[in-house]
Amino acid sequence: xxxxxxxxxGTMTALALTAVLYGPQAGAGExxxxxxxxxxxxxxxxxxxxxxxxxPQEQLGALFGPEEQPFExxxxxxxxxxxxxxxGISGPLYSFRPIWEELSGGKVEIVELPFAEHYTKMMLDxxxxxxxxxxxxxxxxxxxxxxxxxxxxxIGELMDSGDFPxxxxxxxxxxxxxLHHWGDAAYGVLNDADGQVLxxxxxxxxxxxxxxxxxxxxxxxxxxxxATWQQLLDISKYFNGKNWDEHxxxxxxxxxxxxxxxxQGHYHFQSLSASxxxxxxxxxxxxxxxxxxxxxxxxxxxxxxxxVKALEFLQAxxxxxxxxxxxxxxxxxxxxxxxxKAVFVYSWGDVGALCQDESRSVVRGDCASAxxxxxxxxxxxxxxxxxxxxxxxxxxxxxGGSWHGVVSNFSANPEAAYSFLALMAIEPVSKMMAMYxxxxxxxxxxxxxxxxxxxTAKVEDYVAAGWDAKDAEDYTHAYKELFYAPTSxxxxxxxxxxxxxxxxxxxxxxxxxxxxxxxxxxxxxxxxWEPVTKRIGRESQLKDYQEAIGYAP
Amino acid sequence: MRWTSRIRFLFLMPAVLWVLAFTVFPLGYSLYLSFVKIxxxxxxxxxxxxxxxxxxxxxxxxxxxxxxxNVVIKDQTNVTTFVGWNNFARMRSDPQLxxxxxxxxxxxxxxxxxxxxxxxxxxxxxNRKLFGRPFFRTVMILPIFATPIAVAYSFFTIFYEExxxxxxxxxxxxxxxxWALFSVILVDIWQWTPFCFLVFLAALQGVPDELIEAxxxxxxxxxxxxxxxxxxxxxxxxxxxxxxxxxxxxxLFDIPFAMTGGGPGVATQPYSLFAFRTGLRFFDLGYxxxxxxxxxxxxxxxxxxxxxxxxxxxx
Numbered sequence: 001x002x003x004x005x006x007x008x009x010g011t012m013t014a015l016a017l018t019a020v021l022y023g024p025q026a027g028a029g030e031x032x033x034x035x036x037x038x039x040x041x042x043x044x045x046x047x048x049x050x051x052x053x054x055x056p057q058e059q060l061g062a063l064f065g066p067e068e069q070p071f072e073x074x075x076x077x078x079x080x081x082x083x084x085x086x087x088g089i090s091g092p093l094y095s096f097r098p099i100w101e102e103l104s105g106g107k108v109e110i111v112e113l114p115f116a117e118h119y120t121k122m123m124l125d126x127x128x129x130x131x132x133x134x135x136x137x138x139x140x141x142x143x144x145x146x147x148x149x150x151x152x153x154x155i156g157e158l159m160d161s162g163d164f165p166x167x168x169x170x171x172x173x174x175x176x177x178x179l180h181h182w183g184d185a186a187y188g189v190l191n192d193a194d195g196q197v198l199x200x201x202x203x204x205x206x207x208x209x210x211x212x213x214x215x216x217x218x219x220x221x222x223x224x225x226x227a228t229w230q231q232l233l234d235i236s237k238y239f240n241g242k243n244w245d246e247h248x249x250x251x252x253x254x255x256x257x258x259x260x261x262x263x264q265g266h267y268h269f270q271s272l273s274a275s276x277x278x279x280x281x282x283x284x285x286x287x288x289x290x291x292x293x294x295x296x297x298x299x300x301x302x303x304x305x306x307x308v309k310a311l312e313f314l315q316a317x318x319x320x321x322x323x324x325x326x327x328x329x330x331x332x333x334x335x336x337x338x339x340x341k342a343v344f345v346y347s348w349g350d351v352g353a354l355c356q357d358e359s360r361s362v363v364r365g366d367c368a369s370a371x372x373x374x375x376x377x378x379x380x381x382x383x384x385x386x387x388x389x390x391x392x393x394x395x396x397x398x399x400g401g402s403w404h405g406v407v408s409n410f411s412a413n414p415e416a417a418y419s420f421l422a423l424m425a426i427e428p429v430s431k432m433m434a435m436y437x438x439x440x441x442x443x444x445x446x447x448x449x450x451x452x453x454x455x456t457a458k459v460e461d462y463v464a465a466g467w468d469a470k471d472a473e474d475y476t477h478a479y480k481e482l483f484y485a486p487t488s489x490x491x492x493x494x495x496x497x498x499x500x501x502x503x504x505x506x507x508x509x510x511x512x513x514x515x516x517x518x519x520x521x522x523x524x525x526x527x528x529w530e531p532v533t534k535r536i537g538r539e540s541q542l543k544d545y546q547e548a549i550g551y552a553p
Numbered sequence: 554m555r556w557t558s559r560i561r562f563l564f565l566m567p568a569v570l571w572v573l574a575f576t577v578f579p580l581g582y583s584l585y586l587s588f589v590k591i592x593x594x595x596x597x598x599x600x601x602x603x604x605x606x607x608x609x610x611x612x613x614x615x616x617x618x619x620x621x622x623n624v625v626i627k628d629q630t631n632v633t634t635f636v637g638w639n640n641f642a643r644m645r646s647d648p649q650l651x652x653x654x655x656x657x658x659x660x661x662x663x664x665x666x667x668x669x670x671x672x673x674x675x676x677x678x679x680n681r682k683l684f685g686r687p688f689f690r691t692v693m694i695l696p697i698f699a700t701p702i703a704v705a706y707s708f709f710t711i712f713y714e715e716x717x718x719x720x721x722x723x724x725x726x727x728x729x730x731x732w733a734l735f736s737v738i739l740v741d742i743w744q745w746t747p748f749c750f751l752v753f754l755a756a757l758q759g760v761p762d763e764l765i766e767a768x769x770x771x772x773x774x775x776x777x778x779x780x781x782x783x784x785x786x787x788x789x790x791x792x793x794x795x796x797x798x799x800x801x802x803x804x805l806f807d808i809p810f811a812m813t814g815g816g817p818g819v820a821t822q823p824y825s826l827f828a829f830r831t832g833l834r835f836f837d838l839g840y841x842x843x844x845x846x847x848x849x850x851x852x853x854x855x856x857x858x859x860x861x862x863x864x865x866x867x868x
Contacts, residue, residue, distance in 0.1 A: 020623075062614060062615055062616075063614075063620075070620070092557070102586075116814070116834075119834065120833050120834050124833075127597065127836070129627050129629050131625070143643070149593075150595045150597050151595065153623075163614070163620075189612060259817075260814060260816065261756055261813075261814050261815060261816025261817055261819075262814035262816065263813065263814070321741065322714075322715055323714070323725055323728055324713075324714030324725065324727070324728050325728070326725075326727075326728035326729075326816075326817050327714070327727040327728045327733075327813070327816070327817065332715070336715070336787070347646060361680060380839045409595075409599075409625065409627075410597070410625055411625070411626060412624075412625065413622075414623050414625075415622055415623065485710060496835070498834070498835070499834075499835040502830070502835070506649075506816070506818055506819050506822075507818065509816045509818040509819075510730070510817065510818025510819065511816045511818075513728060513729060513730050513817035513818055513820070514729070515730040515817070515818050515820060516818065523695070524648065527648070528648070528649060531643075531647075535837065543581050546716070
């Protein structure tokens with residue numbers, strides 16, 4: 001795979017610190033200061049605590065300068081899931097818009113679209129070739145519809161030019177780097193890193209009274225954190241219905257899930273079922289490291305025994321949470337955990353950061369994180385039977401959208417659009433954004449991991465940003481483990497991925513709400529996937545699928 | 554023909570053009586789409602051209618080389634294949650569509666009769682002299698003026714099971730498939746019963762007092778008045794209201810779209826929502842067009858039957 005960009009040297013990185021500069025300045029603007037020492041200070045607003053990010057001038061690329069406005073009179077439009085100026089993924093665009101506008105002389109139009117309509121609007125624009133939008137903040141699962149059709153702008157040349165803000169794919173784990181490419185071509189600009197980890201209430205699980213009571217009831221010591229899903233279910237059952245949290249007098253729950261149809265419910269299934277389904281192996285072959293389809297003929301694997309058992313397990317886990325969660329979006333489920341009402345939630349990085357926000361969270365300092373547990377058995381696709389897994393079958397994931405910018409190939413100003421996206425991808429900006437919960441930008445890059453995990457961040461960086469030290473250590477370690485897991489869930493990003501997932505999502509929702517059995521729901525999913533494959537073209541789908549998961553026929 | 558006669562065609566022309574452009578053409582085009590499969594190929598060539606300053610001179614980078622920008626040259630080709638009745642045939646064996654039809658039919662057969670009955674009873678009630686009648690009548694019709702999407706979001710909050718205003722009932726308003734459909738029906742009844750009420754009230758106020766008084770003198774009781782006088786007199790109005798509500802209910806979209814997302818599962822996904830998703834989320838335009846046409850045909854048949862019945866009854 002081609003390497004792009006420039007890795008910053010130590011000196012440059014060291015200069016990239018967040019501090020207010022009061023020294024003499026060559027050019028002080030409202031949002032940007034060009035300092036005499038060759039650095040540039042980017043001035044953020046109150047949503048980022050009025051932080052100042054100071055970087056070497058070279059890090060912003062050759063085009064920007066105190067006397068330069070390279071995109072004067074250029075207006076670019078960027079689409080994003082609608083969440084408002086203080087919402088996930090869209091928020092940072094608002095925060096960095098005035099900075100980029102001052103640097104470039106251009107204008108940014110932020111086009112917020114409801115999640116359910118974003119893909120549609122984007123595809124209408126691309127299919128018609130209108131170029132109404134210059135860039136899109138996409139989910140990685142849209143790549144199959146964007147890249148092979150020639151709708152995305154390859155950014156490799158712009159990265160290598162040195163003209164634009166400097167960032168690199170080298171900071172990404174391979175599992176995330178892949179999601180920003182199609183084949184060898186680079187499309188995605190670093191922003192968010194998605195994967196689900198387990199969050200739990202440290203003090204509650206470690207409480208000696210609960211430990212003793214759990215052992216009396218289940219016959220083994222309560223492991224903290226649980227190593228298997230089966231243990232997690234036991235613990236979840238134990239805590240469900242007890243008032244183990246002191247913040248109110250009501251009974252609390254075991255595990256809270258976000259299961260609303262049309263939203264993020266199916267991701268729970270993907271992350272959980274991976275350890276019941278994915279057969280670990282050194283390479284991707286017909287029975288190892290596969291999850292979605294048989295890589296030889298595109299037969300759906302989704303209704304296999306491992307998937308069915310996992311869904312039955314998820315149904316049992318759902319019983320340990322509030323019944324209403326069948327209709328809950330992310331925010332509702334997260335808030336339930338943040339209010340101290342559930343002992344477990346497994347979700348994205350936002351939760352760990354939101355735990356630290358005491359205006360929303362009562363669990364700061366007690367918000368532990370761990371990689372998702374494994375299963376103590378999985379369905380062996382070669383032997384066609386369940387086999388015990390000791391140690392548990394732990395499978396990493398990049399579940400989610402890893403929402404990031406892609407420039408439209410129909411944009412009249414791809415350089416300007418890329419320049420804006422790249423500004424938010426430079427190391428000090430990306431590092432800072434991952435520390436805030438509200439902005440939806442989650443960690444996954446080397447400078448966000450702590451030194452003990454092979455990264456370059458220090459726990460003090462997180463503490464300075466308002467984190468509890470122990471929470472931060474757990475959190476970054478969990479993500480490091482997740483993204484570098486030896487076995488990982490393959491990501492579905494072929495044409496029609498959104499449709500495959502939508503079908504799965506609806507059937508999962510039917511199973512979770514009790515109108516279908518697990519087997520029925522997954523059989524129906526498999527049956528409905530076949531016409532999609534047939535319509536798009538089995539041969540082309542097979543080729544794209546093999547390429548997407550790294551299967552060599 | 555005199556010019557004064559001809560000029561009327563000129564005046565009609567904007568309306569004719571409007572109908573042709575925004576009704577006939579889309580209708581014809583979607584019919585065409587339902588019989589074809591369109592494969593699109595896109596090739597984009599980018600040419601680098603120098604960035605020029607106001608004087609027309611190339612802008613130079615700090616290393617002295619000219620700054621360039623990418624200019625897009627796009628070439629999109631649509632390959633259209635005639636697929637005959639395939640898209641219509643798919644409808645016979647699509648379980649997702651069958652489920653959507655079931656949801657729509659349950660909705661229509663429950664919501665519409667209830668709206669009519671409730672609207673009629675309220676109209677009868679408000680046709681009498683009541684204290685504060687003008688005020689309550691105004692309040693009664695307010696839901697009609699609310700945007701369905703806003704209504705759906707409001708009711709999403711009301712039905713919220715953890716801490717919502719109706720949370721104390723313990724009813725799984727939105728999380729249980731059966732209750733979720735009931736909730737959608739309830740919201741539609743809340744919004745559209747006032748419409749039935751308004752039309753029936755207007756019709757009731759048009760019934761001559763002499764007719765009622767004469768019936769009373771002849772010894773008619775309340776039920777006799779209802780069955781023998783009011784319902785027959787109001788039958789054309791009832792048919793029109795029924796027709797309008799049927800056509801609207803078959804097109805149900807916004808309330809489940811915003812309130813439940815069609816879930817849980819597909820428990821509240823009606824036909825129109827499924828067609829919308831098929832066409833505009835997954836770009837299976839041929840199949841979605843076929844679905845839209847079948848709905849159009851069904852609604853047209855329903856309307857025709859009702860009008861025929863109306864003509865037979867009232868000449």
